[in-house]
Amino acid sequence: MDRYSYHCGVIDAFNELISSGVREMAFSHPCITRWQRDALIPFAETICSHYGTRFYPEDDLLITDLFPLSVCRNQFLLIFYRNPDTLSAYEHLKERKRQLLERGRYQGENRRELALQLGKLLGYPETTIQQMIDRNQDKEELPCTTSNRPR
Numbered sequence: 001m002d003r004y005s006y007h008c009g010v011i012d013a014f015n016e017l018i019s020s021g022v023r024e025m026a027f028s029h030p031c032i033t034r035w036q037r038d039a040l041i042p043f044a045e046t047i048c049s050h051y052g053t054r055f056y057p058e059d060d061l062l063i064t065d066l067f068p069l070s071v072c073r074n075q076f077l078l079i080f081y082r083n084p085d086t087l088s089a090y091e092h093l094k095e096r097k098r099q100l101l102e103r104g105r106y107q108g109e110n111r112r113e114l115a116l117q118l119g120k121l122l123g124y125p126e127t128t129i130q131q132m133i134d135r136n137q138d139k140e141e142l143p144c145t146t147s148n149r150p151r
Helices: 002-019 034-038 041-051 084-102 108-119 126-135
Strands: 024-026 054-058 077-081
Touching: 002 024, 002 041, 002 077, 024 084, 034 084, 041 054, 041 077, 077 084, 084 108, 108 126
Parallel strands: none
Antiparallel strands: 024 077, 054 077
16 A cells, blocks of 8 residues: 555544544644645545544644654644644643743653643543553653753
């Protein structure tokens, strides 16, 4: 099967789950170029119209400890959702991370909580989220400053 068809199948399946209320939000598989992601938009428009869902092209994915850094950094994808409040909640998480980084507080429980909240938005059970975080060996490293240096 070609990659485009595979992506389309995933998009269809995720939107069915969102439409039925099983999930609030889903990410398409990441693409390494904006062009590859944008080639999926006409199909996404058709599928979202069919299921009564929405999509948002994401060029700056929220990176947390939920997924490996190498899968998220510099990737382009589509975010699928039904309720605009869900996308707002995702954007709030991005802003929360920005604020925590700015204050040197993106560490420990704050860092774990952000990944947990993202996992919940994506519809994962809490035990699965904890396992994903614990198993992730490719986490974002932050520069060590006086405010985030371990004590």
